[in-house]
Amino acid sequence: MAAQLDYPTIHEIFRRFQAAEPEPQGELHHLNAFTLLVAVALSAQATDAGVNRATAALFPIADTPEKMLALGEEGLIAHIRTIGLYRNKAKNVIKLSRILVEHYGGQVPSSRAALQSLPGVGRKTANVVLNMWWRFPAQAVDTHIFRLGNRSGIAPGRDVVAVERAIEDHIPAEFQLHAHHWMILHGRYVCKARKPACGACLIRDLCAYEEKTL
Structure with a gap:
């Protein structure tokens, strides 16, 4: 588990996420x-x-x-x-x-x-x-967010509730609505479990993970 990153670093991480994908979408299809x-x-x-x-x-x-x-x-x-x-x-x-x-x-x-x-x-x-659906800044912590939160230092915690609270406590309010989508997508496609794609990561210079891949 990495140490908790400071506020300016987290702000910059989510500024980059937002710049790359202003309106991230969940991948489950639904009608209502x-x-x-x-x-x-x-x-x-x-x-x-x-x-x-x-x-x-x-x-x-x-x-x-x-x-x-x-x-x-x-x-x-x-x-x-x-x-x-x-x-x-x-x-x-x-x-x-x-x-x-x-x-x-x-x-x-x-x-x-x-x-x-x-x-x-x-x-x-x-x-x-x-x-x-209701556009509340609720944070749904899945395996990808749990891994990314702990590995990067964005939101470390020993269980999903602790990671959820760390997201709420440490990620700036302006990014709260989309925070869990940015983290899910980054964890699913870049910060993968077995071999994170650090070379393609847009926050690699800010991430606290010590075993970065080339």
Whole structure:
């Protein structure tokens, strides 16, 4: 775990991220708040590309909780069978769809507590929905952000909650909305787990990682 970088260094890191990609986008395909919630729930222990392939035919016919309930658990399984843990995920999606219909008028709530009360929805999933749909500066810490935060010194922490808090505490407010997207994309495509592409990294002179690759 690298030491926490200082404020001017972090500001410059995110200034560069913003200059390179002013409006970073999540890579999970969705049509509305409900399909975003479902896509993120399905993405646990699966790749975004794999989820997108599975939902390409699903979302056009089940883009609301009501339509998902009409499709039913077995109908949903037929679409998501290629995704890991598909049976348990199908159960959760049907359960959360029923709760949305019965308690929220078929709408996805904008409260973290309400989102986390839904089956199969943890803090990370709730934060993704809050950030991408409701435009809250919520920080969804996945494996890429956890690795980058600790490796670089941007947001070191011993667990995902600690890294989330470090992001909130140390990244300037002007960058908070897009911070987790910049970090996910950088961790996924540049600061990779096994062999980071330090030679192609736009923040390599600011990063605290000592074992930089050529």
